[in-house]
Amino acid sequence: MPELPELVNFKQYIDSTSLHQKIAQVEVLEPDILSNTDSEKLRSALEGLEFKAAAVHGKYLFLQTTDSYQLVLHFGMTGRPVYYKKEEQQPDYPRLLITFTNGYHLAFDCMRMLGKVSLISDQNKFIEEKNLGPDALKEVSSVEKFLELFSSKRGMIKTALMDQSLLAGIGNVCSDEILFQSRIHPKTPVNDLKKEQLKKIYDNMHSVLKTKIEAGLSPDGLPNSYILKHRSEGAQCPSCGSKIKKIKVGGRSAYYCPNCQKK
């Protein structure tokens, strides 16, 4: 589930737990999660260094070290970082385990192994190789930029919002909320959208991302007016009371209100 707002929360978590401590040990418990490196390379590169900063781009988290290396984490659908000290606090699915000299551990916990860990030295090069668009929050920060991105885009609006090569960070859950707040049907072709509607989507993109960041990792903190609190088939729309519908859009499940969100 980790989309941009969760990533920002992960960054804050790393900032407050794992920076400026010497890495004593690096254990790869599941080599399949490594993408451009191997266990031995990762170990020899990281041991003895410290993490000095964390940065987010879309759904990727970059951990910068005191050397030129950066550890890149992608959390797939079920990943999260877990910082702990005692063995009994170890999460259930640690795939990479970093131990600091203070005795604490940082685990890359990932139940379904769809997460990825890379070791890189050039962040911009990585972003280019992965063909990632600008970060939806930090880099798509004016409505003009947003309109320009979408001006040459075709296809359905939900699919476009989730297209990481167009703009990075929005997944299935956030795109549902952005379109619900905008009262726009997820299958609306981008071509058909009026400028006013695209502006509305831009505004809601920012407000949804920020609201989710402030709500933290538990959905309880979200406003009741959000569809995310009612994201199941047949649930009541928080705006009009109609039943929420589920349809397939580009192979993904989209939840929407057929009364509020018309094409």
Next chain:
DNA sequence: AATATTGTTCAGCA
């Protein structure tokens, strides 16, 4: 027991 879920990547087709 079959199905849905979640994000990315890749193959095949128009």
Next chain:
DNA sequence: GTGCTGAACAATAT
């Protein structure tokens, strides 16, 4: 190149 679909990946809940 672009858009669309479906499959694959893994493990869990229903």
